[in-house]
Amino acid sequence: MTDEKRTVLVCQSSSCLERGGTALLAAFQAADLPADVEVQATTCLGQCNMASNVRILPEETWYCRLQPEDAERVVEEHLKKGDRLTDKLHPRIHSSYRLY
Numbered sequence: 384m385t386d387e388k389r390t391v392l393v394c395q396s397s398s399c400l401e402r403g404g405t406a407l408l409a410a411f412q413a414a415d416l417p418a419d420v421e422v423q424a425t426t427c428l429g430q431c432n433m434a435s436n437v438r439i440l441p442e443e444t445w446y447c448r449l450q451p452e453d454a455e456r457v458v459e460e461h462l463k464k465g466d467r468l469t470d471k472l473h474p475r476i477h478s479s480y481r482l483y
């Protein structure tokens with residue numbers, strides 16, 4: 384593991400707020416995060432029709448249609464174990480994911 388911080392950007396703009404974005408951000412902030420992970424609110428990620436959206440940097444993982452209860456899965460399965468949640472990946476951005 385590198386010293387580089389990972390950042391979880393949680394959209395806090397209109398469409399995502401209408402679909403639970405506030406609670407999603409709160410769930411990430413309350414989670415037992417690995418030491419190298421920080422959570423930040425962000426403005427619109429340009430994927431409003433797929434709300435609620437989360438972007439993880441620097442690796443560029445995009446999750447969509449997240450509900451607040453999904454935050455724990457992202458933390459436990461992805462951020463701690465390195466296993467992306469394939470059922471929540473943005474289908475256009477990660478369109479080739481299943482090929483690898």
Ligand code: FES
Nearest residue numbers: 394399428430431
């Ligand atoms: S409002 Fe969240 S991606 Fe646009």
